Amino acid sequence: MSIKIKLAEKAKDVEKALNDYLVIREPKKLYEAMAHIPLAGGKRLRPVMAQLTCEMVGGESKKAIPFAASLEVIHNFTLVHDDVMDDDDLRHGVAACHTVFGLPTAILAGDSLFAYAFEMIAESNVDDKIKSELVRHTAYTVRRIAEGQQMDINFEEEETVDPELYLEMIRLKTSILFGSAAYGGALIGGKGIEEANELRQMAIWVGLGFQIWDDYLDATATAEVLGKPSGSDIRQGKRTLLVIEALDRTNNKERKELINILDDTNNTDNDVKRAVEIMSNCGALENCREQALEYLNGAKKTIEKYPENGARELLEELLEYMVTRGH
């Protein structure tokens, strides 16, 4: 069975929980806006991470379902608000929430999804002491994600960005929610704070690897593998970690050339090739790949401490999939 099918199988209970919560009620426009993005699909990687961590440490993954679903809801709330902030019309090929329902309702839908996430945690069948820690940790995580988004907004106004600061931004904006998945899964599975924190770090590494691999893949994989034109980050002029790294490593001439290609809105295939070449020549491309694989290895070492079981095996497959997919 392919990993994608295994993940979809694993995500079924979360899918059900999401459908149960996100029913349409009055005022309909609000609830339709809330359901729009979360029910448009998705691999549910964060929930599956929570479930598998819970199972791997010896817990019952059923008990982790509401918490797991709450992370998906939080992920989606941040997507809805991010799209408003960035004025993006599309989200994975689907019309953004504010495109369909307007800005006020999109803001409200995000807020209400956020509220639902805490209702889900509060209504879950876990010990009250653990529940209270899940609430604290999840709220804290959302605040850190917002910090990451603010850093990203700040970077847009800057000429050059320090690669380390950029990495911290993607750690906050895209990785720590994976960390919360493993952290909560471990707590629900009966582990203490210390072990949960170690597993949180494992998932943060994977989240970072996942994001960095995304940059790498976009520059190197074929359109067939990507399901979209290769080099689309370059064509859109996105400042990914790969680009930040390349700008940090190149000399003035190649640096200027790269910036010109990134800032051009009408790139030819040859321009894209040239940009990849520059990023490869300066070592940024290889560095990007190595960094992703290093994160993956760190994560794998952590889970290898646990006795082999079906959940550990699938978790390992999930990590491999997240960081080496497409190659």
Next chain:
Amino acid sequence: MSIKIKLAEKAKDVEKALNDYLVIREPKKLYEAMAHIPLAGGKRLRPVMAQLTCEMVGGESKKAIPFAASLEVIHNFTLVHDDVMDDDDLRHGVAACHTVFGLPTAILAGDSLFAYAFEMIAESNVDDKIKSELVRHTAYTVRRIAEGQQMDINFEEEETVDPELYLEMIRLKTSILFGSAAYGGALIGGKGIEEANELRQMAIWVGLGFQIWDDYLDATATAEVLGKPSGSDIRQGKRTLLVIEALDRTNNKERKELINILDDTNNTDNDVKRAVEIMSNCGALENCREQALEYLNGAKKTIEKYPENGARELLEELLEYMVTRGH
């Protein structure tokens, strides 16, 4: 001592908690945006309601401080997002968050305040079982507040609004957070769900009375009492419950006249007087006053069931202040 001074005295601990949480850290722009509206002042009516209810039922109001502060933070998060949705530049005479920090940061600031509220509840020193219920109830309340705001948005597109639906909208948008204050205060004070719900209803009534009294006051009080020009709701063409009620009661000619005054952006003092006259002639003004006082009486009857103590006395003064201030 005047009630205002007593309230300010009572709010001191909450003021301190707010200042402790809302310190400026990196990224500064985000944290400055978060602190901007909550630390610009306010009577802290919701926190005081939570503290006094807790004390009145025999609890220690110190234990209710983090929860009380969390309600103020939630109230402020909704203000920040509402101002974005309504594109209002001013909030109680202070520049709105998005006016100073821009739309993306204002959305993030609201989200982060929301997150902080749950961190405050989770970190408070109350029994975990109660904490869980506070989280569930507060999250649920935020979702209902969003429903109220959506109803308000929907109404703007409608020619006429049913007064009952309008009342439900203000119940959700402005009153149920007062309800949560009393509900949580009662639980922290050691009472069970049933009694907490009765006190919740008490505070919802007061919240409704507070809002309706606001409409009444704006039409009837002098500029001196209001601290702003009298009839400002009319001048702005606001559809308050008073206006909705008047539109429901008036015949075609006076109805049209009232609508014309409301829609006119350049009203003279005489226009405003005429609008008040129409609202008075049809009985809407008197009905508004009576409705507010009825809510106040219902609320007072509930708290009279409790043994007399300093907290009950001050709570009674608070209710009177909220519903009969300025007259």
